[in-house]
Amino acid sequence: MQTSSNVLSPSSIVGVILHDRPLISECHKQEREIVKIEQQPSQQESNKPKRQFNTLVNNPVLEDYSLRYAPRSFRKWSEYAVATAALGGIAYLADFAIGGSIAVTHGFTSAFWAILAAGVVIFLTGIPISYYSAKYNIDMDLLTRGAGFGYFGSTITSLIYASFTFIFFSLEGSIMAQAMNVYFGLPLWLTYLISALMIIPLVVFGMTLLSKLQVWTQPIWLILLVAPFLAILFKDPAAFVNFTHFAGTSPTGAGFNYLAFGLGAGVALSLIAQIGEQVDYLRFMPDKTPANSKRWWAAVLSAGPGWIILGVLKQLGGAFLAFYIFTDSGAKLAVEPIHQLIKGFGVLVPNQFLVVTLATFFVVLSQVKINVTNAYSGSLSWSNFFSRVLYWHPGRVVWLFFNVGVALLLMELGVFGFLNTVLGFYSNVAIAWIGAVVADLVINKPLLKLSPSYIEFKRAHLYNINPVGFGSMVIASLISVAAFFGLFGEVAQAYSPFLAIGIAFVLSPIMAIITKGKYYMAREDIPVFVAENGNLPVLTCTVCAQEYEAPDMSDCPYHGGSICSLCCTLEKNCHDMCKHVAVGHAL
Secondary structure (H helix, E strand, C coil): CCCCCCEECCCCCCCCCCCCCCCCCHHHHHHHHHHHHHCHHHHHHHHCCCCCCCHHHHCHHHHCCCCCCCCCCCCCCCHHHHHHHHHHCCCCCHHHHHHHHHHHHHCHHHHHHHHHHHHHHHHHHHHHHHHHHHHHCCCHHHHHHHHHHCCCHHHHHHHHHHHHHHHHHHHHHHHHHHHHHHHHCCCHHHHHHHHHHCCHHHHCCHHHHHHHHHHHHHHHHHHHHHHHHHHHHHHCCHHHHHHCCCCCCCCCCCCCCHHHHHHHHHHHHHHHHHHHHHHHHHCCCCCCCCCCHHHHHHHHHHHCCCHHHHHHHHHHHHHHHHHHHHHHHHHHHHCCHHHHHHHHHHHHCCCHHHHHHHHHHHHHHHHHHHHHHHHHHHHHHHHHHHHHHHCCCCCHHHHHHHHHHHHHHHHHCCHHHHHHHHHHHHHHHHHHHHHHHHHHHHHHCCCCCCCCCCCCCCHHHCCCCCCCHHHHHHHHHHHHHHHHCCCCCHHHHHCHHHHHHHHHHHHHHHHHHHHCCCCCCCCCCCCCCCCCCCCCCEEECCCCCCEEEHHHEEEECCCCEEEEHHHHHHCCCCCCHHHHHHHCCCC
8 A cells, every 4th residue: 555645536537647658539538428427327336345455465565566566655776776686586596507408418519609699589588678667667467468468368478477487496496405405415305395485484575675685695696606617717727618629418519500509599598588587676666767867777778688698607607517527427417506516616615515515505595596586576477367367366475375386396396307398398488478578569569559659557458368469479389389399390399489489579560460459458548647746646446445656547437436456457247347338349
């Protein structure tokens, strides 16, 4: 709940608009009068008891606006604090395992170019997503809704994103568990349990605690990250030259192979959905003003698409360490970060006990920093998914436990042993989703102008399904997954993720042209009246009687007043009557 001196009654504010949203047309004003007349029989709804949310939902520190626009009143962090928190989440060591796995499987040259190519694609697709999320202060799910997928269309992408968070939670947790197993000698099943449960209390308090955790641990993590490589550079510099001749287990040796390149890039591209976790933090950016414009852009670009720069370096670092221990450890252990780091820190520190202690500490620190982000983002995506499917929201914290539970199950089932297969398949679906979103943001909105220039995320204004983004993603996913399983030959199989992003990116504007953009807005949004002091006005929701900033509110004929986006999401009896008059038929 928000409090403000700018509280306005529903009668004094008729709707909302943010940034560059178009002014309401005279036709739409008349249309709204029709809605007012037709809503009279439902005025009894306003006499019903107000919706009561439980403590988990009503507490903004715990809930973290998981299903809403992040209001100005809550965004108290500086650009630096938000960017640091976002970058803290990329401390994960799965990059070491991924890079090591690609290098061991395909050899140095194919692995190098595959990792680099995937990095370029991820960086470019991350720019528009980060910009729109930071500008409109919304998470990946709300962004997807307004970028060509529609209200229920983005439900599927919420499931895709949730899958990303628990798949990578399980991979990162497995890496932490391996370190605990080596150091303490505990059985793996127990270290899996410990590595999962220890994350929960750190994520309960959302951005409020996570921002502090990431800022405080970042300097220590950076020092420990570079220390092994610097030690090897000074004591064994020839290793870096020898690395370029590493063949691993590749039947084609250390040279370039176009099939190996495609397969390796597909594994690395599975990380493309990481941008969703970055924008889960970037949505808390302060508004961009002339005074903070440079800081704002620096924070958005570094913490948004910029995460992959460090990601590429870590993958190459993991590939190098896998090569460095390959002869002594074998292919299986060479891709496990704990064994990579023990060897790396062993060059720096002569005492074996201190080496194992230092390596274990670094692994645990890294995995805590990333898995709090995986758990946090997972709680957001599950909240979005189940609120639309079940019309029920018990609170983000409940879905935090659910997400960690699913990840723990995958850990116990040994997901780490199927790393390449799991990530290779997943990347086909994830990249089709991202490709469709990016096409809408960079082509359909600014160039074709068939998509609204802003991001509309509220149910009251969206069609349930927009074939532009949703249809493009489904078609691209089906084709690329079929290619992944070899239906179109070995070349298409190796390059299936590139098929996914290419098809989705091309289909989205084609679908927008075919549909003439008619499925973006079920009814126009209505302008907000900016208060004299420059703050956004605050409205009282007719349903829950709580106060929210105007961009989170819509005009509801069913309840006869303003309604917040969460109450609108959870309403299952209105049958979208607000959109019936606007479009002339039920949606």
